[in-house]
Amino acid sequence: MPSATVNKHRPSELLSRLASADPEVKVRALRELKNQIIGNRTKKLSFLKLGAIPSVACILADSIDEVTESNSCNSNNTNNILVQSAAALGSFACGFDAGVQAVLDAGAFPSLLRLLANPNEKVVDAGARALRMIYQSKLAPKYDFLQQKNMEFLISLLSSEKENVGGLGASIITHSCATNLEQKALFDAGILRKLDSLLEGGSLSQRDASLESLATIFRNNPEVISKFAGPEIGRPFSSIIDLAKDRHPRTRLLACMCLIVIRNASPHFLQDIGIKTKIIHILLELLDDPGQVGDEAPFAFSILIAQKEDLQKLALEANAIDKLHHHLEKGSLHPRRFEGILLALADMCSKLESCRSKFLSLQVLNLVADALTDYNSGVRTAACVCLKSVTRSIKNLSAGYFMNEIIVIPLVQLFLDPSSSVQVAALGAVSNIVVDLTTRKSVFIQCGGMNQLVQLAKSMESSVRSNALWALKNFVFQADNRLKESVFSELTASLLSNLICDPEPSVQEQALALVRNLVDGCVNLIEFVFAEGGLILEAIGRQLQCASKAEIGIQGMYALCNVASGNEFHKEAVIQQLFTQMDDKNQSFVIKFLQSNDSQLRIATVWTIVNLTCTSSHGAPGRLEKLHNAGITSQLKNMVNDPCVDVKLRVRTVLGQSMAFGDN
């Protein structure tokens, strides 16, 4: 019986045999090394640490240079050394990035390339296989398709009869082809035709490799797609469509992914309902595959339906949500599969209320809530994204359906997650849930959610800051005074004014929107902006002067608008802000906003002016004069026929109000 024990002394002993001068000993040692590492990630790592890879790379390089004499025994040994060392290097690189890096660092890549020109078939095969393993990793060197020599080499690879050599060509394309320019170069060189012929006549692995390469060349390139489809071919992409029904699951998946790439890039192809339904069914059925194919299928499904209501509807009719739920129920899922299914559900429920109702009726929510505490961060993030989609259901939000412990408590705990992407995703879900007008949000407050949000508003990560502010903005939306006051005292005026002037525009926007919501609805709340010497009001004025995008202007103006709806003192303070901040052309930002292309910005500005000049306030005439002197009244007169109805009506309101005081 063969001894199966791995003697602890063996690894280093094995490596010393590699260095032997006797070629037969060397070959045996190489073969033994290869057999120990194939399939065994742990061994690959330990041999890597012992420096096996540079040793093998050295042997390979030396053996290639050996001139093979006519003595067949010697050349036999040399060939064996080449084959075994290439196989060992290939195995180190197979699915193991540290191995790929070590093989590249050891300088083995050029040696392996040279093997492709060797007269011995087995040597070529071993070299091609090893290179293929390297090219399956992102770490492989980028291949420059735009160089003529390289393109010729690639064509020679694809034209080879040998399966592994052709497969190498396809792997190189899948790995390195990135830009539209490269895609076009490959098309012009006739590569696509070659790949297409492999689809029809090639072996299983050749077909799979071609599907991946074709998808890479088609991605985001409608021009190449339509050139490939061409007017003269009867049923474009028929070979790919046929492969979507192939016996082998991996082929079906790759074919679907290729079709999805084509669909998404080009509005002309694969748009009929038949093909859409077919792809949906195939992907849902692939979920049943127990292996990697089943893990990847939900991701392909997401790419297919994301942002597309028509496809989401078709998928709903195909019972997608039931099927995804069924797989979730199975439990102990591979993390990748778990993540994929959650994201697929998130995409399904992102736009359609019918999908969300289905989701909630199946009691999927509990499974998703469980996923919030999964050990894998990708799964946690996906669970939050899923909740964010589902909590867009206004019907259920208003019924207070989501403001419960099962969901809120784990979500708030995720605010402290080590991963910032988990934090941001949790904030996204919470932002929806706190728009709850019925239950007084007690669960959220009780578990310290509000304080946590304020803490996150101070995060180093800008995306965390802006999402935390978004959640707070929603939290205080039409909330009662007491709640708003507690938020404000927790935040403080100085923090809020700093956030308004944050370096990140998205943070500025959310901070201004938060102020808008805080001061809305009650005159007493307006005092917030005057706290600590009017820090916030100043900050708003400053930020509006240098607003980098319309959204910032909109939120800031609405904040000012709300302040201006208060008493005389408030209105005076606002008008001061409008005019103390002047640019070098001595123009107030008000004019700039009124002239903006964005109708939302125009309307927000006009509303503010309406509030400043309303007839019931005795300071109105003075403010009107200021506005007139700044050229605003004439600007408004130019806007009486503004294309936006809201703007038109409010402009006329202002002009009506100014006439009531006697126009100048």
Add this chain to the structure above:
Amino acid sequence: MSLFWIVIRQVAEIEEQMGTSKKVITPEEWEKRLNDVKIRKEDMNKLVMNFLVTEGYVEAAEKFRMESGTEPDIDLATITDRMAVKKAVQCGNVEDAIEKVNDLNPEILDTNPQLFFHLQQQRLIELIRNGKIEEALEFAQEELAPRGEENQSFLEELERTVSLLAFEDVSNCPVGELLDISQRLKTASEVNAAILTSQSHEKDPKLPSLLKMLVWAQNQLDEKATYPRINDLSNATLEDPAV
């Protein structure tokens, strides 16, 4: 008339009968219809060759090729290699089998974690079977435990196998079936299938599918007609319908 002919004609005929409403078909009528069904000899030969090749009967395939002129769809030399692997597993020489697979195609075990685990598992079983308990323990710790760490779904299988070590009388314990010859055959079959797939060959022969088709088709037609049935696949006799 070979059994094979009979089976194939039966399938073809039944499919044709599906369209009509329920009725009784006499044996004479049925025979007459069967005679009208045309089956090509070349197709039959291909099916036989496919069976021999997939199951790995190299010499029979060679002889059949010489005598019938039918070309196999894969290189017969590769069958020899594949059969050597299968045989090694069936005899319990798992380490030898692994080396042979890796010589044939190093990617197979590198990209098939489940197969690799089952081969390692078989190695452990063989060690236990031969009473090499110390070695078995060491092997389980060194080789199988990392597999369990790399992939959680193997842990349960691993625990079952290791539990063999806990029993005095292994042949009578709850996981005793692992020591059975059928476990070796299962593993051998798994390796065979993986090699076939890597060679882009279908891993299952066509003949069983044909027989399954026959059984299914007869069950379907039973709802519509009474007719002579094949009830014993091994002798393919047409049994007269019950009157």
